[in-house]
Amino acid sequence: MDLHIVIDPAQPRGEQLLRQLRGLIRSGRLATGAQLPPTRLLAEQLGLARQTVAEAYERLTLEQLIEARRGRGSFVRALPAAEPETPPVAPPRFASAARIAAFEQLPVPLLRFVDNPLARFDFVGGSPDPALFPHEDWRRHLHAAQRQLGQGSAHASPGGLPALREAIAEHVAYARGVRCSPADVIVTQGAQQAFDLLVRVLVGPGEVAAVESPGYPPVQALLQAQGARIAPVPVDDEGLVTDALPAGARLVYTTPAHQFPLGVAMSAARRRALLAWASREGTVIIEDDYDSEFRFEGQPRDSLQGLDGEGRVAFVGSFSKTLAPSLRLGYVIAPPALREALLNARHLTDVHGPLLLQSALARFMQEGAYRRHLRRCMAEYARRRERLMAGFAGPLAPWLRLLPAEAGFHQAALFKPGLAMDAPQLAALARRVDVGLYPLQVFAPEHNGLLMGFGRVTPEGIDAAIARMADLLS
Incomplete structure (x- = not known):
């Protein structure tokens, strides 16, 4: 049997073969009972490895589109009859329908x-x-943390394990010029939880929050879910345009070290202007420092938090970019005036994060493996x-x-x-x-x-x- 199959050498060949055979069967062009060519013959005709054809046949067998008959070959099976359509069931009526719809319609492009x-x-x-993840070092510290699991109390502070809070405070002071003590560190499940805590504590429905435009969509979605009025602030070659900041904003979200998505760095003049503006307005600044550990040009720029003399900057960092997103480990350096509110909000969210991963990361950092x-x-x-x-x-x-x-x-x-x-x-x-x-x-x-x-x-x-x-x- 001659099959009309075209293989593009620039594309994954096994996937092409599987997709085209599946289409021929489902369209009826390969009728029920039709015998497929032997794997060796089809492989020769298409210039493929025999194993590639055999794997495609095996996949079609698992999908119940073909069946292998001992000593005879592979044959097309009858397609299952379509199940009768069931009449749609009307969704239940909820008093919170508008609120549910608002979350369904949130912009989440990522x-x-x-x-x-x-x-x-x-x-x-x-x-x-x-491929760059330090598997051996991490495995060793994870095993050590696992051996100690259960020796402490059943729960920990919402802020995280003391050893990890101390290691993070030391790292950000060394690498980013952040001024803090371990008590200011709140370990979170990724930076996204840190943003969620800050937004819930700082902004209520109808209140103004300023964000970079263009900016990071998940933070905008959090603010929208909270019912905040979002004020987009443009970005130019020097970063956030401080002259365009709105009066009365409860918070400003910014990525000064490496603007997302344009990549520019906020100039020193703009940093000073932003801090001065926040002081006049009584506004909290969320400094998202998501990947500034990797610096390729010039001298390291001071963090906004390190320049802040009034405790207005919440510094958010993450290990998703430096280690792995799947670890879900981040942190916020909380201004002293926000610390208790953020700890209470964290406790209500999930009590505390995964202690096993926190313990492993603390060991990993303390030993110098992280640097x-x-x-x-x-x-x-x-x-x-x-x-x-x-x-x-x-x-x-x-x-x-x-x-x-x-x-x-x-x-x-x-x-x-x-x-x-x-x-x-x-x-x-x-x-x-x-x-x-x-x-x-x-x-x-x-x-x-x-x-x-x-x-x-x-x-x-x-x-x-x-x-x-x-x-x-x-």
Whole structure:
């Protein structure tokens, strides 16, 4: 039997074969009882490995689309009869229907990326390379923490294990110039829980919260869920435009070290202006310092918290970018005046975080393994950044320019003026050649470009991906 199957060498071959055979069966073009070619013969005809064909047949067997008959071969099975449609059941009526609908309609663009499989060369933003995770060191400290589990009390402070709070306070003082004591540290389940606690404590329905525009969507969604009035504040080459801050704002959310998504750093003048404005308005500043441990240019810039002399800045950090997002470990350095309120809010949320992971991380940091890991990652990400910049200065130069970024492992790229280019279309085409691209419009509708995260792509992979992008653009 001759099957009309076309294999594109640039795409995963096994997936192509499986998809096309499945389509032929479900469309009826391969009728019930039809015999499929032997795996060896089909492999020769398509130029595939026999194992690739055998795996596709095995998958179709599991899906009950074909059956293997001993000594005879593989045959198409009868498709199951469609189940009769059941009449739709009306959803129950809730008095809180409007509130439920508001949460259903929250803008959560990052959630769309979670279920999408990564491409071979994927420039997803904010994602570290799993291959760089220090498995041996972490396993050793995790086992030690597990042996001690149960020797202490059944519960811990909502702020986290004392050993970890002490290690975090020491690290942020050394690496970011943050002024705090261990008592100011509240360990959270990722930075997102820190933002949630701060928003719930600081902002009520109808109150004003200022956010960078463009900015980080999950924080905006939290504020929207709280019923706050969101005031977008523009960003330029010096960061947040402080002259555009609204009067009466309860909080300001900003990413001064590495603005998300554009990547610019807030200038010293803007930092001073922001602190002065917050002092006049009585406003709390949330400083999201999500990936500034990785600095590639210039001298380290002082954190806003380190410059703050009045206790107005809540400094939020995360281990998702430096270790792994799956650990769900972050922290907030709470201003003294907010500490008790945030601890109470944390207690009501989940009492405290996972003590086993907190204990392992404390040991990991106290031994110096965390700093060694950061140095290794820094050297590797610097190589990847150099390859990315070389690609945009070379093959991609006719179409795109990278915005400058001193820190972090993503950069924004904008299409050059006058070009009729469409970032979503380019991203869709790039998927066909196994390159994952992310349109900047998801975060910044007014910017036509790409968010280029280089955490998960090797230097050699960056070269290969840029060559494929250049082919598509040309």
